[in-house]
Amino acid sequence: MTKLNSKIPSGSIDTKWTQYKASVPLVNPANKRKIEVIVVGTGLAGASAASSLAELGYKVKAFCFQDSPRRAHSIAAQGGINAAKNYQNDGDSVYRLFYDTIKGGDYRAREANVHRLSEVSGSIIDQCVAQGVPFAREYGGLLSNRSFGGTQVQRTFYAAGQTGQQLLLGAYSSLQRQVGMGNVQMYSRHEMLDIVMIDGKARGIIARNLITGELERHFGHAVLLCSGGYGNVFYLSTNAMGSNVTAAWKAHRKGAYFGNPCFTQIHPTCIPVSGDHQSKLTLMSESLRNDGRIWVPAKPEDAKALQNGTKKANDIPEADRDYYLERRYPAFGNLVPRDVASRAAKERCDAGFGVNPTGQAVFLDYAAAIERYGKIEATKQNLSNPDSATIKALGKEVVKEKYGNLFDMYLQITGENPYETPMKIYPAVHYTMGGLWVDYELMTTVPGLYALGEANFSDHGANRLGASALMQGLADGYFVIPYTIGNYLSQDIRTAAIPTDHPAFVEAENNVREQINKFFAIKGTKSVDYFHKRLGKIMWDKCGMARNEKGLKEAIEEIRALRIEFWSDVRIPGESNEFNPELEKAGRVADFIELGELMCLDALTREESCGGHFREEHQTEEGEALRHDDKFAFVSAWEMKEVGKWELHKEELVYENIKIAQRSYK
């Protein structure tokens, strides 16, 4: 059994990173020019890494499957990005962000990584502002902040409900600048389909040109996977349609361990499923929980009436509403972390209090916020005795400025006006904390192969706090990898570029071609989506918000059967040497099916509840997640032996700076 070496530097927590940076070997500028780095994915992690490495002088090749690097799914992040700037003078600090993140992750993240993340958080904001990212500002011209779930300070920087878009466009502009300068070669509409290994090291990739179908070989001294998360294993998620696990899974098949695959974030505030045609779910930003109040009816008969359409939200009097988050968690109220909020919604809906025809929705109500803001506005404008219509109109304006784009989106999708009637929301798969296992330097268990951003498992433990994904993606790309990659590449300065007619490249390309030919040879009867939907249903029902031993065992059997059926009955139209989205999907779904099995295995093995992983057998009397720190304070790192067979390795988690405790938001 390989012993996992997390390479955490020695020393006290607040000096580890500083000392690491001061002592890590450097690569001199003349040598950097000779070293090639491959970056797969151009979201926040990939674009920031590619541009930063190119600025340092490395030769970078960047790949994305979309038609432009600007379309990576980081673009859809809405609410904001955390940073321990303490601009609000409300007691924030590097330590507090570190603490909140460890606690929010339910004590399943690595202390040293999280502290580093917290340390560099402030520099991220500085960098983005310098690029011209138009964050929200106060009238004095300084940056504005808001609060997010799981924290009691205001440390979230934002750009309306489009923070991810603005940060990504900032990183993209830096990337395009390097493309223009010839330091980055950009390969859009290219999908990585295998890692090339030479002498035990990652030395390149095989990529498919999605327009011509041609397979290409690319050499790199190192390969960075910045390919995002795998929430689409559930078919329905808030991820983009193209988001996939393929790059990470190919790496896993080549020896990279997969960390905590079962840690999935189910986001509490998404627009509920409307029918079988549904292709994706849409998130309504967590920032809405700042001002919105979440409720269901207190009386079962009212819930019935809402379900069969005889009553509407506004017919339920105030006294008959159950603001269940405020009731159960008075200290954090509507701003409890995502896992807690999601489970609480499920609990109410399972008990029969859901508010739409499927019974799978709760209300997110802005009436109180509109009135509160309206009154403040009226006072500002010196209006004496304003009538309720005036207050409402003034309040709506304020809400519109803060959340206008989200409200518009809700109206487009549902046809209901959220300024007039409460929104209906329900939890949906949103983010995956699990991912490729990496050490402190972000290297996987394969030498020379790195994973950044959502693609790695590292910083969020069993539950990610809101506005921390953007922080981690940019931290990894701008401020971590430029230093840590030096430790590896400084040993590699004598390695000349390996020609791509090397047998390892030829073999990897042949394997990819074989799989593509295999797809076309099946000539089955069902579309790729048919299998993807079935996989998603198994995962959601048995490896979703609540899991149990029986369900997980069933799911593993069902997924194995589905895998066999997929490989004998899928139909791929068209040809391999053309633009063929069905072929692309087939490759991704084949990998999702294998991943789904591993997620269930991981969930089955982890006999405790923590963060987003809720095992029904392990809960407190009040229905809260019950951890077993004596047995499970470790990272599960899975090594693939063959399809459907894995070996578990454990990285013990040591808490030297934070006292491990039962998480409470009451």
Place this chain on the structure above:
Amino acid sequence: MSTTGMNLTLKIWRQKNGNERGRFETYPVSGISEDMSFLEMFDVLNEQLITEGKDPIAFDHDCREGICGMCSMYINGQPHGPNDRVTTCQLHMRSFKNGDTIVVEPWRAAAFPVIKDLAVDRSSFDRIIAAGGFVSVNTGNAQDANSLPIAKENADEAFAAAACIGCGACVAACKNSSAMLFVSAKVSQLALLPQGEPERRERVINMVNKMDEEGFGNCTNTGACAEECPKGISLENIARLNREFLLANVSGK
């Protein structure tokens, strides 16, 4: 398939690749729910085509929440369809009625060559950004974010311009296939902010030159671009671009 819902006739542009000639093909679809998005209606059609052993329709899409800018489609003569301020992925079938005939074409512009069916190549936009749509600041160079106060008004205006999703609807809507709205949005964002000041003049000249080189047409001020823009990018940005361009030229840079 459900017997309830809408029955529609779709006339869709089919083109095998960039070299072959395209043509319209007609497809009936039935049982379309009004809660479906326009792209989900295409999913239904494609599922039908795959089952029949036919080639599904290629179209670009990704986030399906109106922000990535990947979806396109020229629907009944309008980029992103009949609704204002909405991308195709956020257009829902309740905007159509039973029995409608819907004509769907790709973006048509020399600078956006067709790849297949409804998917086009918009990499010319990336090259325009690479020519100057950035602030030259390497990672690690930044000063403290609050050391540079920016009037809220300017920050808000810059944000409004920066909201462009780069979908190309402006080009598709323009009879000249001009990219002025796209270019002006980026030029405006950075011209309104102090961070953009040092490179202000080179930026506008380089971006405009690249735009011309890529084969986009000239602007004749019809305003169709802003009218059809799903993100409401204002025509004022084009006026600002023209001022910036003039200023950069007369200053001799």
